[in-house]
Amino acid sequence: MARFRTLDSLDPRGKRILLRADLNVPVRDGRITDRTRIERLSPTIRELAEKGGRVIVCSHFDRPKGKRVPEMSLRPMAEALAEALERPVSFVDDCIGPEAEAAAAAMRDGDVILLENTRYHAGEEKNDPELARGLAKLADAYVNDAFSAAHRAHASTEGVAKLLPAYAGRLMQAELEALDAALGNPSRPVVAIVGGAKVSTKLDLLGNLSSRVDVLVIGGAMANTFLAAQGHPVGKSLQEAEMHDTARQILEQAKANHCEVLLPIDLVVAATFAPNVPTRTVGIDAVPADMMALDVGPDTVAAIEGRLRKASTLVWNGPLGAFETPPFDTATVAIAQSVAALTQSAGLKSIGGGGDTVSALKHAGVAERMTYISAAGGAFLEWLEGKTLPGVAALEG
Numbered sequence: 001m002a003r004f005r006t007l008d009s010l011d012p013r014g015k016r017i018l019l020r021a022d023l024n025v026p027v028r029d030g031r032i033t034d035r036t037r038i039e040r041l042s043p044t045i046r047e048l049a050e051k052g053g054r055v056i057v058c059s060h061f062d063r064p065k066g067k068r069v070p071e072m073s074l075r076p077m078a079e080a081l082a083e084a085l086e087r088p089v090s091f092v093d094d095c096i097g098p099e100a101e102a103a104a105a106a107m108r109d110g111d112v113i114l115l116e117n118t119r120y121h122a123g124e125e126k127n128d129p130e131l132a133r134g135l136a137k138l139a140d141a142y143v144n145d146a147f148s149a150a151h152r153a154h155a156s157t158e159g160v161a162k163l164l165p166a167y168a169g170r171l172m173q174a175e176l177e178a179l180d181a182a183l184g185n186p187s188r189p190v191v192a193i194v195g196g197a198k199v200s201t202k203l204d205l206l207g208n209l210s211s212r213v214d215v216l217v218i219g220g221a222m223a224n225t226f227l228a229a230q231g232h233p234v235g236k237s238l239q240e241a242e243m244h245d246t247a248r249q250i251l252e253q254a255k256a257n258h259c260e261v262l263l264p265i266d267l268v269v270a271a272t273f274a275p276n277v278p279t280r281t282v283g284i285d286a287v288p289a290d291m292m293a294l295d296v297g298p299d300t301v302a303a304i305e306g307r308l309r310k311a312s313t314l315v316w317n318g319p320l321g322a323f324e325t326p327p328f329d330t331a332t333v334a335i336a337q338s339v340a341a342l343t344q345s346a347g348l349k350s351i352g353g354g355g356d357t358v359s360a361l362k363h364a365g366v367a368e369r370m371t372y373i374s375a376a377g378g379a380f381l382e383w384l385e386g387k388t389l390p391g392v393a394a395l396e397g
Helices: 036-050 075-085 097-104 129-136 153-164 171-182 202-210 221-229 241-256 300-308 330-346 355-363 378-384
Strands: 015-018 054-056 089-092 112-115 141-144 167-170 188-193 217-218 260-262 266-270 280-283 292-296 313-317 348-352 372-374
Touching: 015 036, 015 153, 036 054, 036 171, 075 112, 075 221, 089 097, 089 292, 097 112, 129 153, 129 313, 141 153, 141 266, 171 313, 171 348, 171 372, 171 378, 188 202, 188 300, 202 217, 202 241, 202 378, 217 221, 217 300, 217 378, 221 241, 241 260, 260 300, 292 330, 313 355, 313 372, 313 378, 330 348, 330 355, 348 355, 348 378, 355 372
Parallel strands: 015 054, 015 141, 054 112, 089 112, 141 167, 188 217, 188 313, 217 260, 313 348, 348 372
Antiparallel strands: 266 280, 266 292
């Protein structure tokens, strides 16, 4: 992994620090319903403020498309941030211009202010140089602690980083170090679990992983496509018939890379997709024509556990079945608990990420027992695909 600058090389005392955060948190009826991102951001802000930095926090929120949309204001986040930090946080009604400049100029060591939604300006998503210069004018240094937005070349993630000395915040640093441990310079053997509905949405991911891991476990509805491509009956299961040739190509590529691909060897099927319906466990050649596969079976779980016991590193993206609807969460929960146990007892480095994956691991009650859980969504996926993330590249040096 390329070297990137961290807070270890920044003396913040007396400096105005523009901190790019991700405060795009869930809000319902004006109330924040999940403060996880705010809590994970707090250590970086607290460290900078306690060392005498003057912290200017900026973030996007939702998609106002360059207009002022009152319900997309970051104003409610100021109070939540103040509670998490246990120190005052002032709110500024814009992210550039005279009001923002005056607020930044009036700051004292240890102060924290929060700027209004960067996406109120159309230039944010266009990486407009003028907006980037307006942000840079506020500060002496730039810290990016929003890995979840690092795959976007926006004014506040990439443009401004070229205009100021730029550093990774502690959350960004932890994310990059975890991902380097997963794929950059991992302890082997490496197992990757990839689930999800469609092969077509994870082509780059499967292609990159097949060249970098030792065992690739494929689950979720995409496994049905691979099984169908090999001639196994899948009944009414969700699958992509147009992707059969691609699935076979991925298997050939993995073979050429000496990567073992582990597909389901048994399946849990049902006639309808609904909670707690009658199910059957069948072999992959015995899926009835009028039923659909909605989870992998116990023999598949045992096979995955066997690979995990020999592994040193695990990367997980996507559940093994339709975990939101019981009993089709059984395999995902079982594997999650095995991963957690191996992480705690055998030193397995376990890194999971992606929206459904995070939800599944929380559902299984193991999120706190994994080595690292990334809530970055798209950025996590693009990293696993081997793509360069503009917001990360801007911190290298």
